Amino acid sequence: MAGVRLIDVKEEILADNTKQAAAIREDLRRKKTMLVNLMSSPGSGKTSLILRTLDALKGSIKTGVIEADIESTVDAEKVAARGIPAIQLRTGGFCHLDATMVTQGLNALTEHDLDLIIIENVGNLVCPAEFDTGAHKNVMILSVPEGDDKPLKYPLMFSICDLLFINKVDYLALSDFDMSALRQRVLSLNPRIVILEVSCKTGEGIEAWISWLKGEIDAFRQNK
Numbered sequence: 001m002a003g004v005r006l007i008d009v010k011e012e013i014l015a016d017n018t019k020q021a022a023a024i025r026e027d028l029r030r031k032k033t034m035l036v037n038l039m040s041s042p043g044s045g046k047t048s049l050i051l052r053t054l055d056a057l058k059g060s061i062k063t064g065v066i067e068a069d070i071e072s073t074v075d076a077e078k079v080a081a082r083g084i085p086a087i088q089l090r091t092g093g094f095c096h097l098d099a100t101m102v103t104q105g106l107n108a109l110t111e112h113d114l115d116l117i118i119i120e121n122v123g124n125l126v127c128p129a130e131f132d133t134g135a136h137k138n139v140m141i142l143s144v145p146e147g148d149d150k151p152l153k154y155p156l157m158f159s160i161c162d163l164l165f166i167n168k169v170d171y172l173a174l175s176d177f178d179m180s181a182l183r184q185r186v187l188s189l190n191p192r193i194v195i196l197e198v199s200c201k202t203g204e205g206i207e208a209w210i211s212w213l214k215g216e217i218d219a220f221r222q223n224k
């Protein structure tokens with residue numbers, strides 16, 4: 001390897017991203033807009049959860065949504081149909097959002113003076129966990145049909161989140177999903193994570209989520 005210069009590009013990319021994410025967090029703190037980053041694998045219920053959240057916050061918390069997908073505008077259309085400011089970021093193949101992409105979404109929402117912005121990250125349990133988006137809170141969904149072994153396979157995502165939804169609990173009776181094993185696996189990675197069992201189909205657990213979210217927004221506004 002004599003004479004060969006090694007440049008660790010991944011570390012450089014992540015370091016630049018971390019700096020920009022910190023700037024986003026600070027800027028939004030000044031504007032009193034809380035940013036929540038929602039992550040999960042494809043189809044676990046991110047958009048369903050966002051729609052439930054928007055319905056519950058209507059009239060009390062001014063909310064906007066940044067949708068991110070490799071292709072299509074279908075998720076942003078569902079949000080916009082509720083009269084909520086929505087931006088669709090098309091990543092064109094990238095499997096996660098980074099702070100630069102989030103900045104583009106935020107710039108497109110500035111006119112709305114929002115209390116809360118929710119990011120629906122690209123459906124993926126791996127890459128989004130590595131890139132700080134500038135969010136004040138990171139939350140994730142694991143749905144029952146995906147299985148209780150996912151914390152063993154994708155530990156980073158479970159380690160960095162403040163809250164975990166176990167969605168699609170209406171499927172529990174049809175499945176071998178072991179809730180207590182799942183909880184143990186998650187809590188051994190991240191003892192402080194809040195775990196909520198929900199169903200976006202029946203509405204079970206949504207009230208507990210809204211109460212957690214409103215508490216976090218209050219604390220954020222008081223700069224706690």
Ligand SMILES: Nc1nc2c(ncn2[C@@H]2O[C@H](COP(=O)(O)OP(=O)(O)OP(=O)(O)O)[C@@H](O)[C@H]2O)c(=O)[nH]1
Pocket residue numbers: 040041042043044045046047048049075122123167168169170171198199200201202
């Ligand atoms: N039975 C059941 N179905 C659900 C639940 N939540 C979501 N779904 C269904 O699961 C499918 C995927 O839900 P989405 O909300 O689109 O999932 P997503 O994570 O946004 O998907 P991507 O954006 O493609 O990654 C839809 O058919 C939903 O109706 C639930 O709690 N129970």
Ligand SMILES: [Mg+2]
Pocket residue numbers: 046047048075120
């Ligand atoms: Mg979606």
